[in-house]
Amino acid sequence: MRPTIKSVAAVAGVSTATVSYVLSGRSGKDGSRSGSGVAPATVLRVQEAALALGYRPNQSARAIRTGRTNLLMLSLTMISDPWALDVSRAVGTAAAQRGITPMILADTDWRVALKRQNADVTFIDGAEEPGDAELLAQAARLQRLVVFSDTMEPEGFDVVRPVAGSSCDQAVDHLTGRHHRVGCLISSTHSTSTLDIRFGAYTRGLARAGLDYRDDYVETYDRDGLSAFDAALRLLQRADRPTAIYATTDFAAIAAIHAAQRLQLRIPGDVEVLGIGNTTEGERMTPSLTTVGPEGFFDGLAAFLLDRAENPDGPAGILEFPWKLIVRDSAPSV
Amino acid sequence: MRPTIKSVAAVAGVSTATVSYVLSGRSGKDGSRSGSGVAPATVLRVQEAALALGYRPNQSARAIRTGRTNLLMLSLTMISDPWALDVSRAVGTAAAQRGITPMILADTDWRVALKRQNADVTFIDGAEEPGDAELLAQAARLQRLVVFSDTMEPEGFDVVRPVAGSSCDQAVDHLTGRHHRVGCLISSTHSTSTLDIRFGAYTRGLARAGLDYRDDYVETYDRDGLSAFDAALRLLQRADRPTAIYATTDFAAIAAIHAAQRLQLRIPGDVEVLGIGNTTEGERMTPSLTTVGPEGFFDGLAAFLLDRAENPDGPAGILEFPWKLIVRDSAPSV
DNA sequence: CTGTTAGCGCATTCAG
């Protein structure tokens, strides 16, 4: 049988209340709050008893009393995406110091995350469908929610969103400036509104540069890791292959670079590649990835999530990150 | 205020017990177990009340009563490793149908997973240090544990392990058969005992082939994704670069292929590459990866974990998977 | 056959 606070109390010869005080640290000389203060000898006896029995507080029981689980849930639709990895890493680092454990719900519809509501705060990456807002608003009445979305407004839940500004347009101009054959990789899972920001910049940019829009220069990829690679291969194996590729995520851009290298094409000599998201993998790969995105985003997001986890009752807000074009080696300036 | 079973009962005009019966499905005509059976009209009223209030059962309260959380925890030391992604995907698929939610504890020491024991079963990938067994055995008294380990024996916790046999030796022979310059990529985080199986095969294989062991043909990589890429670059940028690379994980082998392609080397023409783990990413990439590993491992592991989650009280056992050499395009047969 | 009462499980925390 698993040891409970009661067995510890019995062994130490004290009440369960005392055990609770000792084990949750409200025992020391400073005795934060009124009234507490357990004799050092008792503290020792309790600690020994707990150790001897191998006692661990039952998290469920604790949660039922305190209303806090010290869990932070990340619902990430594609865990192999470097963007998701960055989120995970940043949150993991920030949470470690605060006694909060981040858990990842991977590759699942976020709707299931809403049912299983046992985290102090839940982060949802990418909900854009029209009907989603209502679902989220309803779920937000029962749990703290932070939603990454290009288009939504807070409704009980917090919203984290990019401020694209003209960054995507600049990015496309960056490519059309020296290239007439500019291909595009778009995600099949992004909603139309997200695509409006990312893909719309592509079509508008072509028009601005006086280039024709060509269906066959646009390839679609989906969640699957190899799907983006294959999409890029299709683009690059054409006789009149694009000499520049605009990808709507860093993930796809990185896959495109690998695909190009597999075909023995040089980056940026033979093909230039540009992504969106400013992930660390893109920053640190060789060649480094030219991208559109915010700076300091992941740490900022992590801090925001931890704040929400610790103050679950504050008002819902918006966390905005301005995007800009970040020029690196895969599509350099000159 | 969050709706509880009590508020639902009040709205529906019944007792909390009835609500519980209805919502946990013990209401229908079959009424598994004695006594139960709620009138259809009542069922409807309760369901409507629950819906109207947006009621969700409190998972903590439920867990405290039933002793089950319906959570399955995966402690994965490197989430970007395709091996970990395969584990996650397989478990996610298998768990979805059974009302169990898999959660990932990423990039953390598994010791923290043991403290936060709120899952029906916890999977730990890679614990090999001598002192670990004792820690795990102790933790296993409080929670169901499944440990992936080359070397450990069950001690209250289950063990999942490969049976390497001569597969790694065959793999090295496969390379030394046509190559005199065979490099090696080894993980800095694997324990010495794991390395004995994987790395020992390399040194023994060189000896068998009459080749000298060279320090400078062995490069080390660590957890970091780019680290393996850089290690491979170092190997491949030598004047007398290896013409074959034996990597101790698929992860490193894939990075090596990317590194080679970046240097415009052909796989397998200029460099042959071989990994360990038999991941789906290796299988499906271009060129497909020659590797050492089990077949059907991930689904087998997933089934094993779900079984443990559902029968937490069974005896601890061993799940073994025989490894074999799987020849594909990155290091073909002829 | 239908529904209720009452107690349980664990840790927390206020009032003494």
Place this chain on the structure above:
DNA sequence: CTGAATGCGCTAACAG
């Protein structure tokens, strides 16, 4: 330092 109440849902035993 302790007694006792508290939070939420489950379920055995019982009553209509």
